[in-house]
Amino acid sequence: MMYSDIPDLPGTTYSHQLTALIKSKCTPEEVLVVLRDVPNPLTEDDMDSEVTYNPLAIDVFVQTLLHLGAKSFSHSFAAVAKYVSGVSDSIISYTQAEYQGV
Numbered sequence: 001m002m003y004s005d006i007p008d009l010p011g012t013t014y015s016h017q018l019t020a021l022i023k024s025k026c027t028p029e030e031v032l033v034v035l036r037d038v039p040n041p042l043t044e045d046d047m048d049s050e051v052t053y054n055p056l057a058i059d060v061f062v063q064t065l066l067h068l069g070a071k072s073f074s075h076s077f078a079a080v081a082k083y084v085s086g087v088s089d090s091i092i093s094y095t096q097a098e099y100q101g102v
Contacts, residue, residue, distance in 0.1 A: 010056060011056055014034055014035070014060050015060050015064050018031060018035075018061065019064055019068060022065070022079070022083070028082070028083050031061070035054075035060070035061055036057075040056065040057070041055065042055065065079045065080060066079075
């Protein structure tokens with residue numbers, strides 16, 4: 001199941017945006033702009049003020065990459081190689097800074 005296939009899921013809009021960006025051969029920084037806008041379900045309920053990651057952003061990102069790379073193993077590997085390292089490092093540092101009040 002892909003976020004873009006079900007319009008009522010919270011990540012659908014962001015998945016559509018990421019799909020369009022990645023198809024246009026965007027940079028990892030452009031992907032981050034979209035991912036930073038994804039609402040964090042862990043902070044909506046104020047369950048834990050020490051949340052340092054956004055599971056919805058991670059899920060949308062991974063599902064979108066896997067969906068776009070589903071044509072073949074080489075497509076999947078190319079998508080992972082281009083976006084995962086830069087985006088994952090930036091997501092971690094961004095969320096840590098965000099929750100530390102930097």
